[in-house]
Amino acid sequence: MTLPRPDLLVEAPYAPNPRRVRIFMAEKGIDLPREQVDIMAGEQFLAHAERVGTFHVPALHLDDGSWLTETVAICRYLEALHPEPNLMGRDAREAAEIEMWSRRMEFQLFYPVAQVLRHGNPKMAVMEDQVPQWAEANRTRVQSGLELLEHALSRDGYVAAGRYTIADITAFVAVEFMRTIRQELPEAHDATHVWRGLIRARPSSVP
Numbered sequence: 001m002t003l004p005r006p007d008l009l010v011e012a013p014y015a016p017n018p019r020r021v022r023i024f025m026a027e028k029g030i031d032l033p034r035e036q037v038d039i040m041a042g043e044q045f046l047a048h049a050e051r052v053g054t055f056h057v058p059a060l061h062l063d064d065g066s067w068l069t070e071t072v073a074i075c076r077y078l079e080a081l082h083p084e085p086n087l088m089g090r091d092a093r094e095a096a097e098i099e100m101w102s103r104r105m106e107f108q109l110f111y112p113v114a115q116v117l118r119h120g121n122p123k124m125a126v127m128e129d130q131v132p133q134w135a136e137a138n139r140t141r142v143q144s145g146l147e148l149l150e151h152a153l154s155r156d157g158y159v160a161a162g163r164y165t166i167a168d169i170t171a172f173v174a175v176e177f178m179r180t181i182r183q184e185l186p187e188a189h190d191a192t193h194v195w196r197g198l199i200r201a202r203p204s205s206v207p
């Protein structure tokens, strides 16, 4: 069976979820035409939402006319079309471990960072009914997420499975996105500092 091929990635400048897909694609050597949606200007709520079915980016267009959204769903499809280098697990056990850590990083670090920004920065009011106390609550969660990341990296230098995977991409984009909430890595998190340096040096990490 021939699977529909991706022919367009819709993304937004500086947005972290599209960045996860861009890094994933770069690791696999996938090059696609890209289109930008200006989410700070509210463009996602207009023509984008109408054609895609949701206002979120990233969105991947396929040559059968359909759309895929949700970062991990897009990555899973790209992994099926381009299995090498493997980023999501070579067997069920590895895939489960990688997904476990990627979800931990998404829910316990990436999401709290995003919530601090979306509820704490007045410029983000275009996207959010802001609750400042929610921003504050999530600052504490970012700290816990960073502790978890340091713990994971202290074992063998990667977030999961002892090698570079989508779990590193999720965690790395979250850590890099902390600049928007003026949050530094704790100085004592040695394993995270070393890891960040290595991941930043990969050509795929170009913002």
Ligand SMILES: N[C@@H](CCC(=O)N[C@@H](CS)C(=O)NCC(=O)O)C(=O)O
Pocket (backbone or CB within 6 Å): 012, 015, 016, 017, 018, 039, 044, 055, 056, 057, 058, 069, 070, 071, 072, 127
């Ligand atoms: N669960 C979605 C979340 C996507 C998402 O939140 N994208 C942000 C940009 S990083 C967005 O589209 N924001 C526009 C808005 O919230 O109005 C995914 O994993 O792709």
